[in-house]
Amino acid sequence: xQTSTETVIYNRAGQRVVSPDYLLFEAPRTKHFMTGSEAxxxxxxxxxxxxxxxxxxxxxxxxxxxxxxxWVEGYVGVYFRGESEFGVMSEIAGCAMAGARTITTTSxxxxxxxxxxxxxxxxxxxxxxxxxxxxxxxxxxxxxxDNLEVGFLLDTGCMIWYAENAQDLFDMILAGFVVAEQxxxxxxxxxxxxxxxxxxxxEAVMLPPDDIALPPYNPYKAPMPVxxxxxxxxxxxxxxxxxxxxxxxxxxxxxxxxxxxxAIERSRPYAKHYLRGLVEEFGDxxxxxxxxxxxxAAAQSKEAVRLLEEEGIKARVxxxxxxxxxxxxELRQAVKGAKYxxxxxxxxxxxxxxxxRRYLYGHSDAEVIGAPRVAGGMTMPAEVIVKEVLKxxxxxxxxxx
Amino acid sequence: MSYKIYEINEEFLDVMPQEIKDLQFKATxxxxxxxxxxxxxxxxxxxxxxxxxxxxESMALRYILASLPNPxxxxxxxSTGCTSLVFPHIALHTVHSLFGNQNAVASGIKRVLxxxxxxxxxxxxxxxxxxxxxxxxxxxxxxxxxxxxxITTICFDNEVYANTGGQExxxxxxxxxxxxxxxxxxxxxxxxxxxxxxxxCHYVARLTVSSPKRVETVIKKAIYVAREVGPTYVHxxxxxxxxxxxxxxxxxxxxxxxxxxxxxxxxxxSEPAKEVIERKKEEGLL
Numbered sequence: 001x002q003t004s005t006e007t008v009i010y011n012r013a014g015q016r017v018v019s020p021d022y023l024l025f026e027a028p029r030t031k032h033f034m035t036g037s038e039a040x041x042x043x044x045x046x047x048x049x050x051x052x053x054x055x056x057x058x059x060x061x062x063x064x065x066x067x068x069x070x071w072v073e074g075y076v077g078v079y080f081r082g083e084s085e086f087g088v089m090s091e092i093a094g095c096a097m098a099g100a101r102t103i104t105t106t107s108x109x110x111x112x113x114x115x116x117x118x119x120x121x122x123x124x125x126x127x128x129x130x131x132x133x134x135x136x137x138x139x140x141x142x143x144x145x146d147n148l149e150v151g152f153l154l155d156t157g158c159m160i161w162y163a164e165n166a167q168d169l170f171d172m173i174l175a176g177f178v179v180a181e182q183x184x185x186x187x188x189x190x191x192x193x194x195x196x197x198x199x200x201x202x203e204a205v206m207l208p209p210d211d212i213a214l215p216p217y218n219p220y221k222a223p224m225p226v227x228x229x230x231x232x233x234x235x236x237x238x239x240x241x242x243x244x245x246x247x248x249x250x251x252x253x254x255x256x257x258x259x260x261x262x263a264i265e266r267s268r269p270y271a272k273h274y275l276r277g278l279v280e281e282f283g284d285x286x287x288x289x290x291x292x293x294x295x296x297a298a299a300q301s302k303e304a305v306r307l308l309e310e311e312g313i314k315a316r317v318x319x320x321x322x323x324x325x326x327x328x329x330e331l332r333q334a335v336k337g338a339k340y341x342x343x344x345x346x347x348x349x350x351x352x353x354x355x356x357r358r359y360l361y362g363h364s365d366a367e368v369i370g371a372p373r374v375a376g377g378m379t380m381p382a383e384v385i386v387k388e389v390l391k392x393x394x395x396x397x398x399x400x401x
Numbered sequence: 402m403s404y405k406i407y408e409i410n411e412e413f414l415d416v417m418p419q420e421i422k423d424l425q426f427k428a429t430x431x432x433x434x435x436x437x438x439x440x441x442x443x444x445x446x447x448x449x450x451x452x453x454x455x456x457x458e459s460m461a462l463r464y465i466l467a468s469l470p471n472p473x474x475x476x477x478x479x480s481t482g483c484t485s486l487v488f489p490h491i492a493l494h495t496v497h498s499l500f501g502n503q504n505a506v507a508s509g510i511k512r513v514l515x516x517x518x519x520x521x522x523x524x525x526x527x528x529x530x531x532x533x534x535x536x537x538x539x540x541x542x543x544x545x546x547x548x549x550x551x552i553t554t555i556c557f558d559n560e561v562y563a564n565t566g567g568q569e570x571x572x573x574x575x576x577x578x579x580x581x582x583x584x585x586x587x588x589x590x591x592x593x594x595x596x597x598x599x600x601x602c603h604y605v606a607r608l609t610v611s612s613p614k615r616v617e618t619v620i621k622k623a624i625y626v627a628r629e630v631g632p633t634y635v636h637x638x639x640x641x642x643x644x645x646x647x648x649x650x651x652x653x654x655x656x657x658x659x660x661x662x663x664x665x666x667x668x669x670x671s672e673p674a675k676e677v678i679e680r681k682k683e684e685g686l687l
Contacts, residue, residue, distance in 0.1 A: 053509065077516045082544075098510040100513040
């Protein structure tokens with residue numbers, strides 16, 4: 001709380017600047033009923049955002065419109081529509097390099113059209129935030145929810161966080177800037193939600209007041225010099241070419257790649273604090289049947305735990321909030337005592353199953369089952385998850401059609 | 402802006418090559434009347450740069466760098482290609498991000514700098530080859546003109562993708578045999594200067610770099626107009642002597658030849674741009 005001896009600071013929009021901890025944990029919250037897209041607007045409104053560039057693609061368009069409204073209202077400094085996702089992610093890079101706290105949104109094929117930019121963002125160490133409302137990418141054309149594109153993004157050098165619902169999304173966007181902008185982190189953060197399931201459905205969201213906001217971004221704290229011709233050191237190419245064929249250039253390139261990945265690792269303690277842990281556990285801690293999931297698959301798994309309880313089967317859910325960094329230790333701890341690990345997913349390839357297997361190899365005797373898996377916009381009814389479990393036990397249950 | 406940006410860390414001064422030190426000690430910062438006449442006494446680009454011996458692009462770069470009216474507050478955005486190879490060899494703020502997105506990156510930088518520093522002049526100049534400007538990056542280039550971004554776009558037209566080994570580009574002359582056009586290019590050279598006019602540029606010029614003084618005037622006009630009015634475009638012929646089979650001392654002659662034909666000097670000035678140019682002339686800056 002501010003006291004009379006303290007100087008009250010306001011951001012450019014006239015909001016009172018408060019600490020991230022106050023905004024995220026201490027400020028009184030009131031209940032509002034809104035879509036995921038509107039939750040994005042509410043987060044951006046409290047984030048002292050400097051710049052945003054937009055391009056239409058369903059289902060993220062509404063969130064992008066709402067950021068535009070915030071620009072009109074004076075909450076966002078720079079806003080315009082770019083020429084394509086490739087153009088937008090490039091413009092976003094320019095905004096961030098010039099010292100702006102920058103956010104944009106995209107979905108599905110737009111993500112892939114823009115793809116070349118994401119490793120460039122990471123390599124340039126700009127703390128851009130991309131809100132990804134995941135959607136199908138394959139032919140035949142689909143605008144339906146599907147999170148296959150996240151599998152492509154995992155190794156771009158960006159942090160990947162995954163929100164389960166509108167509340168998660170609101171809190172993660174605010175925390176995302178705070179963590180991404182830590183000088184020892186300073187890499188982009190991609191905040192993912194399952195498109196439509198979260199972006200277009202209304203739910204109760206607890207919001208702090210809108211006259212308080214995050215402290216503005218200070219580009220002079222960045223580990224890479226900001227491109228504004230104001231502060232040394234400035235004589236550099238961003239980024240220097242390492243194209244000469246010799247061991248020094250190979251080593252330079254390789255060490256920079258490792259540095260970007262180390263930066264993601266260094267985000268762990270911050271993410272742990274601002275997200276209240278990298279995983280969330282739900283259900284009976286003694287259960288041998290465990291669901292490992294993220295996004296709405298985690299929500300559906302929680303529902304499945306309730307159904308299974310009625311059938312006398314104990315189960316629990318480990319929801320992953322961050323995929324990059326992957327909560328390795330948290331997961332290994334949480335699955336102790338597990339016999340069966342189900343990984344329900346909203347994509348055809350099962351990228352989360354791959355990740356879970358990779359990090360549990362040699363650390364868990366549990367059987368990992370990459371199921372159920374839906375794609376192309378299908379929902380994942382809790383009954384389908386239950387059915388997968390029952391296949392294992394051979395038990396018939398009334399909930400399953 | 403800060404001149405300190407262009408200073409070498411004192412502790413490194415004794416190990417720095419003389420050429421790099423010259424970039425600092427023989428620079429002509431802080432003088433809007435600087436120009437190509439300073440070149441014999443100043444240093445803009447080190448001698449051991451990455452371009453081929455006799456490359457006209459290196460001439461172009463030296464003239465452009467010498468002519469920037471406000472180098473200490475100028476950001477150069479470049480793209481993948483021969484141009485990008487020389488940027489580690491100059492002492493200016495430069496950005497290389499990807500291939501073809503230079504005008505988009507420049508748009509973001511310009512808008513944020515204008516917003517962060519409303520009372521300061523920050524020039525943003527795009528400098529890229531014909532492949533980046535007219536082929537892979539044409540969308541970003543034209544859209545930045547449509548959006549009236551206040552940036553100067555300079556295209557080094559060498560009529561070929563040079564850095565990747567000589568493939569025909571949108572600016573290759575019809576019929577010319579290059580790699581990936583083994584039967585000769587099938588369609589005409591893209592008239593980019595005309596596209597720039599039609600897309601909303603306020604100052605457009607087409608020329609070779611055979612005349613340094615003319616390059617200086619064009620660059621200054623383009624930057625002053627972009628600063629106050631909107632997008633400007635400069636199209637420079639910088640032949641790839643390697644790919645068209647010329648000796649390293651033939652570049653200047655090649656440009657002088659083309660001066661009289663497809664790169665005959667051409668200039669377009671919009672009404673608002675005319676006003677700026679007249680005023681700058683009165684101020685003695687042009």
